[in-house]
Structures are given as C-alpha cells and as structure tokens.
Amino acid sequence: NAGVTQTPKFQVLKTGQSMTLQCAQDMNHNSMYWYRQDPGMGLRLIYYSASEGTTDKGEVPNGYNVSRLNKREFSLRLESAAPSQTSVYFCASSGVTGVRNQPQHFGDGTRLSIL
Amino acid sequence: GIQVEQSPPDLILQEGANSTLRCNFSDSVNNLQWFHQNPWGQLINLFYIPSGTKQNGRLSATTVATERYSLLYISSSQTTDSGVYFCAVHTDSWGKLQFGAGTQVVVTP
Numbered sequence: 001n002a003g004v005t006q007t008p009k010f011q012v013l014k015t016g017q018s019m020t021l022q023c024a025q026d027m028n029h030n031s032m033y034w035y036r037q038d039p040g041m042g043l044r045l046i047y048y049s050a051s052e053g054t055t056d057k058g059e060v061p062n063g064y065n066v067s068r069l070n071k072r073e074f075s076l077r078l079e080s081a082a083p084s085q086t087s088v089y090f091c092a093s094s095g096v097t098g099v100r101n102q103p104q105h106f107g108d109g110t111r112l113s114i115l
Numbered sequence: 116g117i118q119v120e121q122s123p124p125d126l127i128l129q130e131g132a133n134s135t136l137r138c139n140f141s142d143s144v145n146n147l148q149w150f151h152q153n154p155w156g157q158l159i160n161l162f163y164i165p166s167g168t169k170q171n172g173r174l175s176a177t178t179v180a181t182e183r184y185s186l187l188y189i190s191s192s193q194t195t196d197s198g199v200y201f202c203a204v205h206t207d208s209w210g211k212l213q214f215g216a217g218t219q220v221v222v223t224p
Contacts, residue, residue: 031210042119042201042214050209058211059116088156094210103148103163104203104212109156 002026006091006107013081013114021076021110023091031094032074033058033104034066036087043090049074081114088112117142117206121215128192128222136187136218138202146205147178148212149187153198161187161200192222 007022025032030051035043035058045058049068063085065077074093078085088111092104118141128134138147149161162169162176164185169176173193178185189196199219203212 033211035212040216042203042216043212044214045211048209048211056209090158092212102210103146103160104210105160106150106158109158111156 004091004093004105004107006089006110008110009108010111011113013078013112015081015083015114017081017114019078019081019112021078021089021091021112022073023075023107024073025091025093025105026072027093027095027105028071029093029095029102029105030071032068033092033094034064034074034076035090035092036060036085037090037109038087046076046089083114086112086114117144117204117213119202119204119213119215121200121202121218123218124216125219126221128189128196128220130192130194130222130224132192132222133188133190134192134220136189136200136202136220138185138187138215140183140185140202140204142183143180144183144204144206145210147185148203148205149176149185150201150203151196151198152201152217158201189220192220194222194224196220197222 033048034046047066094104095102199217203214
C-alpha cells in the first residue's frame with residue numbers, strides 16, 4: 001500500500017533547465033494537489049486538480065504547469081527553472097464524501113535545488 | 116484568504132513533559148488537520164478534526180469551530196515527538212489546505 005509516491009526524491013537543476021515532477025496515488029482519490037515548502041514556512045498550494053480532467057491555480061502558480069494525466073497521476077512541470085523555485089515539493093491526494101472533504105495524504109516530497 | 120496562526124513558534128520540552136499547541140483561524144472552515152513533520156521531512160497525518168475531541172495514544176486534539184481554534188496536546192513527550200507540528204484548514208469544498216507556519220518542537224532526553 002504505497003499511498004502517494006513522488007519521483008524523484010532529490011534533483012539539482014541549472015537555471016533555465018526544465019523538469020517534470022511526478023506524482024501517483026493508489027487510493028482511488030479524486031483530488032490531487034501540489035504544494036511547495038520553503039525553509040521555516042508552512043506549505044503553500046501551487047496547483048490542484050479536483051477531478052480527472054480539471055486543474056486550477058492555487059496560491060503560488062507562477063512558473064509552473066500541471067497535467068492530470070489520469071485519475072492516479074498528477075505531474076508538475078517547471079519550464080524554465082529559477083533559483084526562487086528552490087524548495088521542497090509535496091504532492092497530496094484526497095477523496096470527498098458527501099459535502100465534507102476527506103483528509104489529505106502526502107507523499108514524501110521532492111527536494112529541488114536550482115543553481 | 117483565511118489566516119492560520121500557530122503558537123508558540125518554538126517549544127523545548129524535557130522528555131516526559133506535557134504541552135499544548137494552539138491553532139487559531141480567522142474564518143469558518145470546512146475541516147482541519149494536524150500534521151507532524153518529522154526530522155526527515157515526512158508529513159504524518161495526526162488528526163482530521165472539524166470539531167470535538169479525538170485521541171490517539173499520547174496525542175489528542177480538540178477543535179472548537181465556533182470559536183475558531185484548535186488545540187493539540189502532547190502528553191508524556193518522547194524524543195521521537197521532535198519535529199514541526201502544522202495545523203492546516205480546509206478552505207473550501209475542493210479541500211484546499213491553508214497551512215499555519217508551524218510549531219517547532221524539540222524534546223530533550
């Protein structure tokens with residue numbers, strides 16, 4: 001029972017390079033999310049996907065794109081990496097029962113450094 | 116948007132001590148979660164608690180939604196309790212989470 005799996009776990013990029021972070025969940029959840037965590041701060045939402053085929057911007061979407069490939073997978077792409085995007089990236093998923101959200105479950109994170 | 120404030124920002128405990136962490140939020144919320152981020156950076160779900168009180172071993176949580184706060188209690192603390200504790204509120208029906216800045220807890224032997 002893997003839960004939410006993120007790849008890679010670590011990555012170093014040069015400014016201007018592109019990269020895609022992968023996320024997959026095996027809990028049959030409808031909703032998936034991408035967050036970033038900067039030192040000494042809580043997580044901030046980048047993009048989310050409420051269901052397969054839909055994506056929406058969160059609090060800090062600039063410089064990122066996402067793709068909800070299918071119900072299981074939600075990828076985050078940096079088209080032209082900048083040092084300000086150095087962060088730890090977390091993917092999460094959740095289900096919905098009735099009108100109340102279910103808890104979000106998080107992957108182990110991807111530590112991304114941009115030089 | 117909703118503001119989430121956690122206190123205290125830092126806490127140093129001697130092993131065996133009890134403590135209370137607080138989370139205040141500025142508006143009504145759909146739901147609330149407490150997480151523990153361990154020293155390896157993993158986010159562990161502790162509680163999913165829109166209201167009332169829940170207990171899990173030495174940890175318990177209480178949310179008073181009408182007064183817009185939640186409390187996390189750690190009893191008989193252990194060194195493995197060290198890490199950062201985050202409160203996060205569900206801001207809408209899509210389940211988006213707004214996180215507080217966290218409480219850094221260090222438990223010394």
